[in-house]
């Protein structure tokens with residue numbers, strides 16, 4: 001046997017030491033990235049996801065919220081439909097179909113684009129479960145082709161009570177739209193939600209559920225298109241709560257989602273046909289539960305970037321231009337930057353629920369930046385100034401960081417995140433001790449109480465700051481202190497987009 005040479009051993013030892021050193025450095029930098037920015041957004045994502053559990057109606061499965069229990073078990077039973085699941089809208093207990101469907105669409109969109117990031121922080125399955133909690137409801141709400149139940153509970157009656165969902169005593173009337181009382185906006189938004197969700201369940205290997213959702217989506221789209229009208233004209237009582245300004249945006253949005261979900265050309269033809277005639281593609285608008293145009297524009301820009309069928313189609317290119325206009329509107333150094341923002345740089349459009357717009361547009365901006373990156377598109381042109389996808393990500397981070405505490409009020413607007421966050425959230429369930437069972441009227445003493453909420457509405461994104469960047473933490477402050485489920489979905493979308501820097505998939509299916 002030959003003796004191993006001394007020099008060989010020395011060299012071997014040196015190589016091993018260097019390799020270990022490099023390995024250690026790589027690991028360290030990886031861990032550093034995780035515990036730095038991306039860890040922060042992953043934590044925010046984990047926190048915000050819990051608000052969907054806080055808002056769940058029906059017979060709860062694997063309930064993780066200690067102060068929540070079963071509620072609304074009989075919703076829909078008078079009509080022989082099971083409308084017991086779904087999510088309560090905000091601090092009250094109405095199931096408003098229009099914003100609830102939007103919540104599902106946004107949640108599905110975030111899972112499709114950023115499901116891999118959700119997996120990194122164990123939020124993928126919770127996101128799927130919460131999505132299904134809504135889509136089961138939406139499917140049951142659509143028992144016949146040209147009819148859809150769009151609301152359970154009455155806004156006025158509900159607001160006359162202050163009670164826990166588990167012990168609510170007021171009547172739960174169900175409202176519908178149909179051929180004679182149409183609701184194109186809500187039917188189309190529901191179609192969008194079910195199309196987007198059908199892609200999610202296809203990817204997660206539940207193909208029969210996916211097909212069922214797609215079938216309902218197509219049928220709802222034709223119902224919406226054939227019997228046109230605003231649901232808030234058919235059901236005037238909703239105007240005080242979710243008044244719809246129009247339905248063409250929802251038809252285009254639903255069609256764009258159906259094109260992604262089915263690859264059928266008719267849906268592509270719809271968005272490029274006369275339905276798009278009245279859109280001003282140069283004029284950026286604000287994405288919200290009422291206005292789906294910006295979302296449609298970014299979603300169709302996706303087709304322009306990645307879809308061979310749609311690439312080069314001049315009508316689709318117009319949507320991409322519109323998406324660029326939206327980006328140029330929010331980028332802080334763009335010549336076209338909006339004046340709708342606070343001194344601290346937060347996009348600010350309305351006093352009610354002010355955080356919905358910055359969060360929505362930060363998500364769209366980061367997503368659009370990811371499309372640019374994936375397609376090797378180096379720059380975006382805003383009136384001659386060039387911006388990169390990193391600029392879009394920086395903007396998205398600036399809005400997210402503001403929400404999470406980097407703001408003049410030095411507080412987090414996400415309940416359960418950071419050292420200082422709102423304690424008097426306008427939320428019935430959170431404000432009443434879990435062992436109390438006040439009747440409809442008795443509960444108001446909890447609304448009026450000077451003590452902080454006994455239960456934490458974890459993950460609630462409150463309405464947000466005023467234009468002057470102040471926040472009054474009072475339970476009666478509905479404008480600033482009431483969290484909504486659709487804002488929560490937008491926050492989930494934003495935080496999941498920032499949790500890791502992954503490549504988006506070229507195809508959603």
Ligand SMILES: *[C@@H]1O[C@H](CO)[C@@H](O)[C@H](O)[C@H]1NC(C)=O
Pocket residue numbers: 175176177178179180181234235
């Ligand atoms: C259609 O919907 C309207 C509004 O909800 C309702 O008043 C009417 O009874 C419905 N029609 C039928 C045939 O159920």
Ligand SMILES: *[C@@H]1O[C@H](CO)[C@@H](O)[C@H](O)[C@H]1NC(C)=O
Pocket residue numbers: 232239240243244245
């Ligand atoms: C709802 O919007 C319509 C216009 O789309 C308007 O005429 C009506 O006054 C609004 N209702 C409320 C309560 O604001």
Ligand SMILES: *[C@@H]1O[C@H](CO)[C@@H](O)[C@H](O)[C@H]1NC(C)=O
Pocket residue numbers: 466467468469470
């Ligand atoms: C900030 O704006 C709100 C709403 O407009 C107003 O009520 C409040 O007085 C303002 N606070 C300060 C400090 O200016």
